[in-house]
Amino acid sequence: MLSYKHAFHAGNHADVIKHLGWIAVIDYLCKKNKxxxxxxxxxxxxxxxxxxxxASKNSEYESGIARLVDTAMAEPLVEKYLTLCGEFYQQHYYPGSPVIAATLLRDNDQLHVMELHPAEIPKLQASLKxxxxxxxxxxxxDGLEGLxxxxxxxxxxxxxxIDPPYELLSEYQSVTDTVNAILKKWAQAQIVIWYPLLSARxxxxxxxxxxxxxxxxxxxxxAFTAELHVADNSSDTGMYGSGLLFINPSWQLDTQLTDALNAIAPALGDNIKVSVTWRKRESA
Structure with missing residues (x-):
C-alpha cells in the first residue's frame, strides 16, 4: 500500500520483537564462515x-525502544539489539530492518531490500549508503513479487x-501464496513473517x-511463533500485540527468543505477555 509509512510506528513494541527476531536469525547465519x-x-x-x-505524532517509540535503551540487560540477544539501536538512538533515530541487516552483513554476504513507495526509495538509499x-x-x-x-x-x-502493513485483507493471502511459492524452489530458506494481533475492533x-x-x-x-502481547484482547483494543512466524528456524532460535522476550517484558510494562509456541516439529 502506497499510503503506508512506517515512520509513524518506528521503534514501537512491534519493531522490538521483529528486530530481535531478525538479529537472531542473522547472527546465527554469521556463525559459519559461509x-x-x-x-x-x-x-x-x-x-x-x-x-x-x-514519528512524533503518536510517539509510539516511547512504549517500545525508549523503555529499553537505557536498561542494563545481560541477556545476549537483547544486549546486541540495544547496542546496535543505541548508536542510532543517541541521535534520536531508530534503525529499520534494512539498516540492521546491513550493519550485520559481512564482506561476502548479499542483502536485497525492496520498497514500492517512491518517496521512500531516496531515503532508503541514503540510509544504506x-x-x-x-x-x-x-x-x-513490490516486495513479494521481487522475492x-x-x-x-x-x-x-x-x-x-516479510512484514507488510496488512492494510488490505488481500495481503494475508498474498503472503501465504508467496511463501508457498518460495519454499517450492528454495526449500531451505529461513522465513520470518511479522503479523499483527488484532481484536474484534x-x-x-x-x-x-x-x-x-x-x-x-x-x-x-x-515452524514456531513468538508473540508479544501489550494489552488484553478486548473488543475495543485494536492491535493488542504482534508476533513472528519462523519457518525453518535455526537451531535454538526458540530458546533465544524465549529468553529475550522474558528479559524485556518487565521493562515494557506491567501487563506484557510473551509466548513462544512450536507449531510444527520435524518428524522423527
Missing part, C-alpha cells in the same frame, strides 16, 4: 528520525523477512493473522 543472502520485502526508509512529524561491507541491492518494486522473482538466490544459504481483519499462521505452519519442515 556467505548468505538476505531479503527484506518491505524495507521502508531504512531508518527514522524520532523527532520528525510522523556506505553502511554495509557486503553487497546491498535496493529494488523499487518470488529472485529466489532461489546465490548464495543459496539465507533468510527472508479491527472488523474483518480480526483473526486473519491467526488463520495465515495456521495455513503457513505446514509449509516448512519446522
Amino acid at each position: 556467505p548468505f543472502t538476505l531479503f527484506d520485502t518491505h524495507a521502508g526508509a531504512g531508518q527514522y528520525s524520532l523527532d520528525d512529524e510522523q 556506505g553502511l554495509a561491507r557486503g553487497q546491498v541491492h535496493i529494488h523499487h518494486r 518470488n522473482a529472485l529466489a532461489p538466490p546465490s548464495p543459496v544459504r539465507g533468510a527472508v523477512l 479491527a472488523g474483518q481483519k480480526s483473526g486473519c493473522s491467526e488463520r495465515m499462521v495456521e495455513a503457513l505452519t505446514e509449509s516448512g519442515k519446522t
